[in-house]
Amino acid sequence: MELERAVDTYLRHVALERGLSDHTVAAYRRDLEVYTAWLRARGVIDAEAVTAELVAAFGAERASADPPPAASSLARLQSSVRGLHRFLVREGRTEADPSGRLRPPKTPRRLPKALTVTQIDELLDAAGPAPGSPDASVAEPVAVRDRALLELLYATGARVSEIVQLDLDDLSHGDLLRVRGKGDKERIVPVGSYARAAVEAYATRVRPALAARGRATPRLFLGVRGAPLSRQSAWLIIQAAADRAALTAHVSPHTLRHSFATHLLQGGADVRVVQELLGHASVATTQIYTHVSVDALRDVYATAHPRAR
Template sequence: MTVGAAVQLYLDHLAVERGAAANTLSSYRRDLHRYQRYLAARGIDDLTVVTENDVREFLVDLRRGDPEAGQPALADSSVARTLVATRGFHKFAAAEGLTTTDVAHAVRPPRPAQRLPKSLPIDDVLAILEASGGSGPSETARTLRDRALMELLYSCGARISEAVALDVDDIDTDNRSVVLRGKGGKERLVPIGGPAIEAVDAYLVRGRPALVSRFNPALFLNVRGGRLSRQSAWQVLADAARRAGVDAAVSPHTLRHSFATHLLDGGADVRVVQELLGHASVTTTQVYTLVTVGTLREVYATAHPRAR
């Protein structure tokens, strides 16, 4: 049987026997017609001569694209979707006796590219910290709170959700440490740097009393005296980045990622960073080592006499 005829049989099967939705059918038809054109370009019209290697090469072709023919490379997610249609087609062909084997059975979608955490250069982090709170005549309860919040996030690598969940009693300014409650309620004791302690002390003495309206154990308060929300804390970071002129996109994890990356750049052991971040597995933390490899390569390329 020809590939085209088999494709049509499969599409009819999806529509009639499987009751596939119109959008699903349209997607499968588009992907399988693309597969059919690929096989035709290789001189393959007989379904029984298609091999596993043909299917694998099809995926490679999708990822590579053909700029001259106006066919852009597909993203991994689109390649994976096309493979679902192709695998379903070959599974159907084998089950119906159109082929003796399912040649696509062992073909797996490409692994998505690993998304590296976004961290900022130290100078950008320092600019954000400076821009997060005013001083002198411009100092207010809110600016003191915002500076303390930003300093704390970067100093101990806390998640924003962990920072806004802090109570006053969780901070030990004498021992320069904080108790953070991570995922699953797991607690960890994390050291805090001198600048963060100074910012928190300033907020506790000159800022928080002006915000609190009733008893509230929360460390970071909003203007109504309630606990600061995660969304509001994120906005504090975004506003500080804008005032600092930092063009890079910032997220609730920006300072946390920067904390981890800068520690590793400074020579910290990955297992120590794991404990500070509260990761259950060191594998989660090791993604940051991929970030620092980029820094190592840049230094090598500029400093080693035989690097070029």
């Protein structure tokens, strides 16, 4: 089977049958374009002609590139190559998997950086006034929207891609929010009173005017022209609020997700409950957050143990 056709077939499979996001599929495509171009330069255009030696040489050459790639990028690239060849074997398109001995590099596990509760308050206030505050009645419409967006991100720990895909109907469960995560899997996440008030203020006072500027859409969060808010726009909204709050720490949409998980665990939440709220397939992914609270554990130990000092 011709390599380029094999890649297209594989990408259709991961998009349609495995339900991977457009962002993930695009990353796979970029990786496999690099791989097939490398093979074509060596005269290999058919999937059956790829050998284990070629795959190993490709991996070694990428790993020794100058400048060296990040371990995470190299691991994803190798994962894309392995996924392609395993798929071709399963589908009977090739007889053997030449990537079987390809081993991704070990990526360092970095502790996620979370904001303090005080920093979260400063970020939210910089996005827009809280509902019911003296400034709320004269706030700019986009400030009301931005406050609702950030409140909901922090209150639910949802990914920014999940928040911008929310429809109005996803809010029709009282204090529960229906979130569609990776692989189009749904989960239900509680929403606290602060976020509910902010979203209600936006949905009743601001969204109708924004919706009138564009085509009809069920999306909850809209841009100034009435179109659904994009991930990139949400990122810029968070960056602008962080700049106004003069936060020195790097703040991204994922920072709010990290902060959500960290603050729950510091407050005594069970790690498996946090796993469910975050939509992690494995509790091992969630357990990284348990290491973030080492300083808190040290403080408790120093305060509580009679021979700590």
